[in-house]
Amino acid sequence: MRKEFPMLLTVVAALTVILSQFFFHIAEWNLMDVLDKWLNVMWGIAIGLGIVNLSVVHGKKIMRRAPGFYNSVVLLAILYVYAILGLWTTTQGYYHAWIFDNVYAPLDSTVFGLVAFFITTAAYRAFKVRTWEATVMLLAGMILLLGSAPIGEAIWADWAHLRQWFLDIPNAAGMRGIVLGIYLGGFATALRVMLGLERAWMGAMGGR
Amino acid sequence: MMLAQDGPALGIFTAGSVAAFFALLVICGLVYMMIQRARAGLKIPEIRKIAGLEAIDEAIGRATEMGRPVHFTPGLGDPYNIQTIASYAMLGHVAKRCAQYDTRLLQTNVDPFVLAINNEVIRQAYLEAGRPDAFNPDDITFHSTEQFAYAASVLGLYERERPAANIMFGAFWAESMLFAEGGAYLGSIQIGATANTHQIAFFVAACDYTLIGEEMFAASAYLSKEPVLTGTVVGQDWARIGVFALIILGTILAQIGDTNWLATILKK
Numbered sequence: 320m321r322k323e324f325p326m327l328l329t330v331v332a333a334l335t336v337i338l339s340q341f342f343f344h345i346a347e348w349n350l351m352d353v354l355d356k357w358l359n360v361m362w363g364i365a366i367g368l369g370i371v372n373l374s375v376v377h378g379k380k381i382m383r384r385a386p387g388f389y390n391s392v393v394l395l396a397i398l399y400v401y402a403i404l405g406l407w408t409t410t411q412g413y414y415h416a417w418i419f420d421n422v423y424a425p426l427d428s429t430v431f432g433l434v435a436f437f438i439t440t441a442a443y444r445a446f447k448v449r450t451w452e453a454t455v456m457l458l459a460g461m462i463l464l465l466g467s468a469p470i471g472e473a474i475w476a477d478w479a480h481l482r483q484w485f486l487d488i489p490n491a492a493g494m495r496g497i498v499l500g501i502y503l504g505g506f507a508t509a510l511r512v513m514l515g516l517e518r519a520w521m522g523a524m525g526g527r
Numbered sequence: 528m529m530l531a532q533d534g535p536a537l538g539i540f541t542a543g544s545v546a547a548f549f550a551l552l553v554i555c556g557l558v559y560m561m562i563q564r565a566r567a568g569l570k571i572p573e574i575r576k577i578a579g580l581e582a583i584d585e586a587i588g589r590a591t592e593m594g595r596p597v598h599f600t601p602g603l604g605d606p607y608n609i610q611t612i613a614s615y616a617m618l619g620h621v622a623k624r625c626a627q628y629d630t631r632l633l634q635t636n637v638d639p640f641v642l643a644i645n646n647e648v649i650r651q652a653y654l655e656a657g658r659p660d661a662f663n664p665d666d667i668t669f670h671s672t673e674q675f676a677y678a679a680s681v682l683g684l685y686e687r688e689r690p691a692a693n694i695m696f697g698a699f700w701a702e703s704m705l706f707a708e709g710g711a712y713l714g715s716i717q718i719g720a721t722a723n724t725h726q727i728a729f730f731v732a733a734c735d736y737t738l739i740g741e742e743m744f745a746a747s748a749y750l751s752k753e754p755v756l757t758g759t760v761v762g763q764d765w766a767r768i769g770v771f772a773l774i775i776l777g778t779i780l781a782q783i784g785d786t787n788w789l790a791t792i793l794k795k
Binding site (some may be wrong): 337340341342343344346361362365366367368369372373375376379387426427430431433434437438440441442444445494497498499500501503504505506507508509510511512514516517519520521522 | 534535536539540541544547548551554555558562606609610612613615616618619636638639640642643644647648650651665667668669670672673675676678679687701704705707708709711722724727729731732733739740741742743744745747755756759760762763766767770
């Protein structure tokens, strides 16, 4: 029963979604809305799991004074203080909103900002002309850069058109080929899960 | 989702879903046929060599030799995202190898649901490898449900634990570049796999091996070498041939200026 019951639930949920998608009279029952509500309830419970995991992992670090344990103290303090503040004043409360706007949001943007620098270093490595594929990538990258930057238009007025052609024709063609494979691959995976051929998600290995 | 208020098509279908429904039936039929062939012991084509999947064992082996851990992330996908579902099989394989080689596996999560599932996947893999004693639930960690808080936390983990192999397998967004480049700075062997087309280029640029799109969905069949699972991949390929035939037909019709009837059928 440990495997059969989750499988049964999976098949019933999957059939509910599929039949609601295709059949008019079943779609009218709004079963998808019911499933969405259940999902929201489960999400609330799962967040608790996450908090327990964080508390256990970092609590153990603090208990055994592992290197950098003070970071764990800060993390747990922020987690619980901010959660209690949110429960007490609601998320619209002045202090809760102030911390979000002035601490969380700038930190979030800063980490996102790192992406720009990381893209540059990754591009430098990837664009080194070592193979013919890297050469093609370099040329395509150059054309797109020159087509997007003002200096490109100053050199040759048609860079922007060439860039657009690259995006609309070769890039779109390649991308659609990949997307087509992704949808078919995703569908085959979903089918394997529904048929019980792939049960790794239940902790069963070897695809069975 | 198709809107019920549009009125039924052909009396029973939601608007715009008739062609999709029959396409679904055809694809299911092809996959079923290949599964039956495999079960009957008939010959089915093999999956071509996929470098990124071949490199998994090499990456874990290298981490073992260096005495450093392996890091696995399924990205930001929900537990019901098909990419996350595909990642469970890969995680099981990686965990089993780590258990066999006695290498530490660090598994980070952004979603508490996925955390619980991955915990079970890894526990089972260690059990199957005959090393349940080596399973350490503290190495399977939840970090944050927020994208960049998770990314910052994982980068911190890279600095502290210095994983020698970094396996990114699932749905990724902007954090893909942070993970892949952070791993590259450490000199980790990196394997990236995602079906999010906007992130594939980043993995190609920063990783040693990249599974592009559908290759990640073939992973469970490829690694298990099970004929029945391989049969589903072959069935999917037959469906692809059918779609390509439709594309060619559409292209020819577009050239002769008559695409309406085909478009009308497909939009039904």
